[in-house]
Structures are given as structure tokens and as C-alpha cells.
Amino acid sequence: MNPSPHPIKSSASLASSPSPSTTRAVRVGEVLVGGPLFVVMAGPCSIEGREQFQQTAFHVRSHGACLLRGGMWKLRTSVQSFQGLGSESLQFVSKVLSDSGMGFVSEITDPRQIEVLDDVVSLYQVGARNMFNYALLKELGNTRKPVLLKRSFAAQVDEWIKAADYLTQGGNDQVILCERGIRSFEPSTRYTFDLNAVLIAKSRTHFPVVVDPSHAIGLREHVPALTYAAAAAGADGVIVEVHPSPNTALSDGRQSLDFQQFEEMMLRLEKILMAIGRPLQRLEP
Ligand code: PEP
Numbered sequence: 001m002n003p004s005p006h007p008i009k010s011s012a013s014l015a016s017s018p019s020p021s022t023t024r025a026v027r028v029g030e031v032l033v034g035g036p037l038f039v040v041m042a043g044p045c046s047i048e049g050r051e052q053f054q055q056t057a058f059h060v061r062s063h064g065a066c067l068l069r070g071g072m073w074k075l076r077t078s079v080q081s082f083q084g085l086g087s088e089s090l091q092f093v094s095k096v097l098s099d100s101g102m103g104f105v106s107e108i109t110d111p112r113q114i115e116v117l118d119d120v121v122s123l124y125q126v127g128a129r130n131m132f133n134y135a136l137l138k139e140l141g142n143t144r145k146p147v148l149l150k151r152s153f154a155a156q157v158d159e160w161i162k163a164a165d166y167l168t169q170g171g172n173d174q175v176i177l178c179e180r181g182i183r184s185f186e187p188s189t190r191y192t193f194d195l196n197a198v199l200i201a202k203s204r205t206h207f208p209v210v211v212d213p214s215h216a217i218g219l220r221e222h223v224p225a226l227t228y229a230a231a232a233a234g235a236d237g238v239i240v241e242v243h244p245s246p247n248t249a250l251s252d253g254r255q256s257l258d259f260q261q262f263e264e265m266m267l268r269l270e271k272i273l274m275a276i277g278r279p280l281q282r283l284e285p
């Protein structure tokens, strides 16, 4: 009997390739995710004001980030927690983006936000809490903007890949997968960083796969090491939280790098990237 040529094929998912595949790069403005260069996306968890966002944009850009992150709408466990500035921040966000020349990745929490976000976002982020929100995914499938699809903290890799089909089904195949940690029995970290999933997602799909070590471990002092590990394992990029004053951040301060930590991480990351032959993608000065 002939051995199966595709031993790991287990899913009938449309996003799933019939055999381990090469990555199809996704263009986000002038940035290519999943190409020959490693991509760093960085910025605050929440956009808290013009100055905080602008300072962070300039700092992360000058140290090698090529996409800027920042939440305008936040999904918080407690309704009492800061929910984001929403469309109130739109004007200054646009100004910071044009001044810094960076593409913007921001979370969409409701399909009605497309109207507002479409003007500023280069990459829609679907958060872990919304990976199973198929109505939202279908709406984004009808747009032609790339989507960063985070894995739910309770999703199997197969469910994550099948969620991507809700985007591609509508004709939007510009999908980037993001591993951000899963819930386990271990309480000493916020979530459990699942590097296994990065390898499996890369082998089963054509999508670029990036990681979010900030939410995974929840402790800023360990974010750099997870970034290096993911880069060495073949992740296509990383998205990290950075704040000018993490201890006063309105969300996720404990896991946000301060400016100096970001700078140091980038210096070391570049050395590792050179060693593995996958240099850092930088914006034109
Ligand atoms: C975030 O990126 O700030 C966020 C809320 O992430 P996640 O959806 O992975 O929890």
C-alpha cells in the first residue's frame, strides 16, 4: 500500500492547503508580511491620547517597527475598565499616522466600526474574543483590506484555520494568523504561549503567521525572549505592546515594554535575525 502523500491533512478547511505549503505573503501598505523579511508591529495596547500615541509611534518606528498598533475600541473583561477612545480619537490618530508614515493595525470589535476604521486602518485586527464571531468575519470577508486573525484563547488550531475560511469565502484572502496564547492550567503566566501552533498553522495553510508574546505571557520582562524564540522558529513577525509609561497605562501595562526595553529588544532581535538569515523589514527613512 502506498503511504499517504499528505499525512498531516486532517481538515477539509478551504484555508487549509492540501499539503505543507509555502507562505503567500500579504501586503499591508508598503509592508510585506510573510515575505523574506521579518516584520515588527508595535504600539500601545490602547490609544489613550494624542501625545502618548505620537511619542510611541516615533519611538517604535525609529527602532525598527514597520507597523503601528493601537486599540481605539477595547474589549475588556470588566465593563468598568477603560473601553477605548473610539471615534473620538480618529482625528489625531490620522494625524499621527500621516506624520509617522506608518501603517496602522487596530482591533475591530463590531462590524459597524468598518465605516470609521476603513479610513485609517491598513490591517484589521480581529481579537481573541472575536475569532468565533462569524458575523464580523463575514463582514471583513467582504472588504479588501488585510485581516490579522488572532487565535481565540480557547480555540484549537483547526478551529482557528476554519475561522479564516469565513474571510476567504467572501473573497478576502489577505489573512495573517496571530498566535497570542491559550488558556491552560498554568496560573503563573497570563496565557500559555503555543509555539507548536505557529508551526502547525504554517504547515497547514498559506497564511503568514505572526505571534503576540505580550498577551501570551503577560509579563514585559519575558516578552523579548518569546520574540526571539518565535523568530528563530520561523514566525513571520511579531506584534508587541509598547507604552511610554507602562505603569500608568490604562490597559495591559504589566505586559507593555517601556521605550528602553523596546530599543534593547530590537537590537538583539536584529542580531538573531541576521544569524537565521531573515533580516528585519524597515520602512524607508
Ligand atoms: C490586544 O491586542 O490588545 C488584545 C485585546 O488582544 P487579544 O485579542 O489577543 O486579547
Ligand code: MN
Pocket (backbone or CB within 6 Å): 045, 046, 215, 241, 251, 252
Ligand atoms: Mn492589550
